[in-house]
Amino acid sequence: MTGEPTPFQEEASGALADRPESWKVERTSAVYSGAKTATRVDHVHMPGRGGADEVVAREYLDHPGAVAALALDERERVLMLDQYRHPVAHRLWELPAGVRDEEGERPVATAARELREEAGFAAEDWYELADFFPSPGFSSERIQVFLGRGPTRLDEAEIGFDRIHEETDMVLRWVSLQEAVQAVLEGRVRNGAAAVGVLAAAAASRGSFASLRSARTGG
Structure with missing residues (x-):
């Protein structure tokens, strides 16, 4: 076996970081186009x-992207929502989140809007917490999670949003960050953005969140 070529390439050093790359597409077609997403087939070299x-x-879901808001209060509690999700036939504990469906709206502004509309809260300070592709093998979706500190409850006039369908019976709960981490590790919380956000917040909290970059909702 000595001297046989290996199909794997090894890299010994350098920063651990994803990088953009795009292989040549000979042709593409839309198999299905919905209100917010489309299924496409690319023929790739x-x-x-x-x-x-x-x-x-290569068939994939063309997705506009989404954001999630992890609101953390002065007692280190995470605001979570219980919501019905039809594709998986489960009620899931999640972070306030939504699709980036407002033209020109910055991701952190979308996160602040989702926190306001879904949970009725605003946050004083925002930080970049996590940024990931949940299913890169078959979807272009990118999810950005933002940490909101100093949350305050809003009145109905400030919320300005009518909840319908799955959002009509959402349950809100404040959970200690430690309890949320344990729920993720034990497989009791399985929403992707919630799991990534909670674990990222726990890691960042060990350094008092000093490693996080500030994110402004305006301007």
Whole structure:
């Protein structure tokens, strides 16, 4: 076996960071187009055996992206919402979150709006907490999670949002960050943005959140 080529390349050093890259697409088509997402098929040039390219079909969900708001109060409690999710036939404990469906709205402003509309709270200070692709094998969705400190309750006039459908019977609960972490680790909380956000907040809290970058909702 000695001397046989390996199919893997190893990198010994350098910053651990994703990087943008786009392979040549020969043609693309929309299989389905909905209100907020579309299913597309791209025929992509990919490396084949013997060094020659192969054109391979890749089907994926074209998604505008989403944000989530992790509101953390002075007692280190996380604001979470219980909501019905039809595709998985579960009620899930989640962070206030939503699709980026407002043209030109900055991601952190969307997070602040979702916190206001879904939970009836505003936050004094905002920070970038996590940024991830939940299902990069079949979706272009990108989720950005923001930490909101100094949350305050709003009155109905300030909220200005009518809840319908899945949002009509959401339950709000303040949970200690430690309890939320334990719920994620024990598989009791399985929403992706909630799990990533909670674990990221717990990691950042060890340094009193000093490592986080500030995110302004305006301007």
